[in-house]
Amino acid sequence: MDGRLGLSGASPVTPETISDLVKKAHEPLDATMAFEYTEQLLTPENSRSETSSNNENASNEEKPTLRRRSTRVTRASLRGTDTETDSHVLPFDAEKSQHTVLVESLDNSAAPLGKKSRSSQLRHSIAIMESALQTETSLVQDRVDMDDHAVAPDTPVSKSSRELQPEDVPGALPPRTLRKRVEQALARDKGHSSRRESSKAKKSDGEAPTRRSSRLSLLEKVSDFAGRASSVLGKRPSGRTELDRRSSLRPRQPAALKEEFKPTEEPPTKKRRISGSEPQSKERSGSETAQEAPIFSEAIPQFKAKRWLTHGLYSGQEYTNSRPSQNRTKIARRKSLNQNQPPTQRRFLPLPMFAGERLLKTGRDFELPFDIYSPLPPGQPKPNEWRKTNKNVFVGEAGSIWRATKEEELSKCTCLPETGCDQDCQNRYMFYECDDGICGLGPACGNRNFEELKQRAKAGGKYNVGVEVIKTADRGYGVRSNRTFEPNQIIVEYTGEIITQAECEKRMRTIYKKNECYYLMYFDQNMIIDATRGSIARFVNHACEPNCRMEKWTVAGKPRMALFAGDRGIMTGEELSYDYNFDPYSLKNVQQCRCGSEKCRGILGPRPREKEQRAELRAAKLKEIADTKKANAAKRRKENALNKSRSRTTKKRGPLAPSSLKSGVKKAVSRARSAVNRATVSRKKPANEISSVAAPKNSRSTTPSKAARNPRSGGKIKLPTIKGSRAKAKTSVRVKKPAQTPRARNSKASASPTKSKVVAVNSHSPAQRRTLNSKKDVLKEARETINKGTSRNIPKAARASVISSGRSSRTKRH
Numbered sequence: 001m002d003g004r005l006g007l008s009g010a011s012p013v014t015p016e017t018i019s020d021l022v023k024k025a026h027e028p029l030d031a032t033m034a035f036e037y038t039e040q041l042l043t044p045e046n047s048r049s050e051t052s053s054n055n056e057n058a059s060n061e062e063k064p065t066l067r068r069r070s071t072r073v074t075r076a077s078l079r080g081t082d083t084e085t086d087s088h089v090l091p092f093d094a095e096k097s098q099h100t101v102l103v104e105s106l107d108n109s110a111a112p113l114g115k116k117s118r119s120s121q122l123r124h125s126i127a128i129m130e131s132a133l134q135t136e137t138s139l140v141q142d143r144v145d146m147d148d149h150a151v152a153p154d155t156p157v158s159k160s161s162r163e164l165q166p167e168d169v170p171g172a173l174p175p176r177t178l179r180k181r182v183e184q185a186l187a188r189d190k191g192h193s194s195r196r197e198s199s200k201a202k203k204s205d206g207e208a209p210t211r212r213s214s215r216l217s218l219l220e221k222v223s224d225f226a227g228r229a230s231s232v233l234g235k236r237p238s239g240r241t242e243l244d245r246r247s248s249l250r251p252r253q254p255a256a257l258k259e260e261f262k263p264t265e266e267p268p269t270k271k272r273r274i275s276g277s278e279p280q281s282k283e284r285s286g287s288e289t290a291q292e293a294p295i296f297s298e299a300i301p302q303f304k305a306k307r308w309l310t311h312g313l314y315s316g317q318e319y320t321n322s323r324p325s326q327n328r329t330k331i332a333r334r335k336s337l338n339q340n341q342p343p344t345q346r347r348f349l350p351l352p353m354f355a356g357e358r359l360l361k362t363g364r365d366f367e368l369p370f371d372i373y374s375p376l377p378p379g380q381p382k383p384n385e386w387r388k389t390n391k392n393v394f395v396g397e398a399g400s401i402w403r404a405t406k407e408e409e410l411s412k413c414t415c416l417p418e419t420g421c422d423q424d425c426q427n428r429y430m431f432y433e434c435d436d437g438i439c440g441l442g443p444a445c446g447n448r449n450f451e452e453l454k455q456r457a458k459a460g461g462k463y464n465v466g467v468e469v470i471k472t473a474d475r476g477y478g479v480r481s482n483r484t485f486e487p488n489q490i491i492v493e494y495t496g497e498i499i500t501q502a503e504c505e506k507r508m509r510t511i512y513k514k515n516e517c518y519y520l521m522y523f524d525q526n527m528i529i530d531a532t533r534g535s536i537a538r539f540v541n542h543a544c545e546p547n548c549r550m551e552k553w554t555v556a557g558k559p560r561m562a563l564f565a566g567d568r569g570i571m572t573g574e575e576l577s578y579d580y581n582f583d584p585y586s587l588k589n590v591q592q593c594r595c596g597s598e599k600c601r602g603i604l605g606p607r608p609r610e611k612e613q614r615a616e617l618r619a620a621k622l623k624e625i626a627d628t629k630k631a632n633a634a635k636r637r638k639e640n641a642l643n644k645s646r647s648r649t650t651k652k653r654g655p656l657a658p659s660s661l662k663s664g665v666k667k668a669v670s671r672a673r674s675a676v677n678r679a680t681v682s683r684k685k686p687a688n689e690i691s692s693v694a695a696p697k698n699s700r701s702t703t704p705s706k707a708a709r710n711p712r713s714g715g716k717i718k719l720p721t722i723k724g725s726r727a728k729a730k731t732s733v734r735v736k737k738p739a740q741t742p743r744a745r746n747s748k749a750s751a752s753p754t755k756s757k758v759v760a761v762n763s764h765s766p767a768q769r770r771t772l773n774s775k776k777d778v779l780k781e782a783r784e785t786i787n788k789g790t791s792r793n794i795p796k797a798a799r800a801s802v803i804s805s806g807r808s809s810r811t812k813r814h
């Protein structure tokens, strides 16, 4: 054989042809894949087996045999070889030995069958290419178990795949010359003649080669390759599923793959997820990336890096206190202002976008914790006699008597826009509704309940009306809510005919004589609303523990009554009630209450507690007034005494000491003297006698002075014995009362006068203070003397009666 490769009837396969093919094979992920994945392709093993069988057929039978083959492959193969290599002779000097091997191999397989044998050879070459590609691919898979990717172990394809393991290709990666690989592959091919024999035998037995498996093996490997490449970019394949998924997707987009394939570029490192993933996994992923990156640096397609959002819908979204609602509470506002700490980040992923929409479309049924709106079904029993009116109507003389509220009586609102007309609004306190005439806050004003009601009525509908008539078990009709109401929210206005008292009494005597239900309510200016013809509010029943309250407001100068929700608010379906504080007119009108409350008063009558409270309040007020009066009197007396003593001690400093001080000091001194005298007398006289002299002239107690003036008593008072009755002891107390002067008064005086006294002393000049201090000393002496005398002479029991008598006298005065 010379340097030419000439096969009779067959296109010559030259080294160049092979090298050409090999070149293509060396472009594994673009050119090869471009046709590898588009159509079914013969696997290396099949190609070889087929080629060999063809050869054998050719040699033995010497006639063409029809066999199945892929036209597309043939075309693709021939595209580069058929025309060029038909009678092509190439120099064959440098790598002669290799070519010889190839030629030998091809020679064996050559058959004088023209195109078919050529295509077989080409297939053989393709098989070589594939094996080279496989080798490269398999080498890349350093951590993937090859068994996972193998198909059935006994198929020729899998065997073929096994034959092309990296260990079979010595120094596969560094030399990487395709020529060498081709040589090795051909050598192996030669060595596998026995396998071909078996393959042939299988064929003869009618056993079809598992071509599909072979293709899958290749695809799997390539897809695994691609999967690994993508894992570097942030997606880690999760076992077979990932591989399968990839293998199903990747081959359909060879062009895109080709475009994205940038072997020289470094793969982007995986972006760190902020959503609190475990640090171990982070480290692992990092190390994996580090290991994988250099291995795949040549063959990994560069995908668009995935961007992890740190804000917005996804993980890492910052917590904030600022809610979209403008009605933020003061506390929340303060909290947000005071927060100096850095904002924490969300730990959990929120629901993805459109989750709400999906839930709406496909979501399950759900139930709210309470009904927000639930009207009664139609066909409810209705009171026939009820004539409805939603406005107050003056009837008879009422209209002419009614005094319109004067403009100046209306309160001008002083609330600020920042606060609105909240609980501190003056108009609200006085039950005046704000309007644009008296309040400039407009919509920010929170004191326009009747305006709200008007808007609701305007809008119409059951929800806006919010209430409906129901039939109760034992109280006739009633009213229930068909929606929720906020605490203190206006519910419904109480309207009817406004009549005078006289008219009301007349009706009671005549029209309503036999009625069980009354719809009369005190209104304003001694007039009454008769809601027999009135709004739905007339059906609201009484309860001793109600959930609503009836209030009278002045709206645009006119009084109006309305039912308001209580402090707890109203839930949907609740029966509304308020405390009638009922005035039954006469006993025969008294009705039994059936509200069912634990605190039920039993009858429809006025609030007894209110009466009690009022009485208590009145008593407390009276007591307070009396105390104040008493304290003032004591204060005056003390001041007088001080003034007198001051006038005496500071006689030379006339202008400094007021004249009243003189008399005060005089009195104090005289009291002190009398006390001393008394003490002396008591020492000399028996215990049950006391000198009437001790009773000062200005003593408030009349008993001693009378006794002193009584000539028959001889200026002496008969005191009760110690063991005597309490009444007698009291008498003795009365006698001693004047002797208690300053101290007793001080003890009786409440804290406030003391305080005022301190204030008065502090208001004096230093000179005055000095004078006062000297007088205080005098008084102190006097007090001590008095105390000595009393404590010595008055027995314990008598002293106790002083306190009690004092108390009793005080109680009496109250």
Ligand SMILES: C[S@@+](CC[C@H](N)C(=O)[O-])C[C@H]1O[C@@H](n2cnc3c(N)ncnc32)[C@H](O)[C@@H]1O
Pocket (backbone or CB within 6 Å): 474, 475, 476, 477, 478, 516, 517, 518, 519, 538, 539, 540, 541, 542, 543, 591, 592, 593, 594, 595
């Ligand atoms: C203003 S109407 C209320 C509506 C009335 N239930 C009806 O059917 O027309 C007041 C009357 O209802 C009855 N009523 C209201 N509350 C009641 C209660 N708690 N217990 C018994 N009767 C009550 C009394 O007859 C009362 O005179």
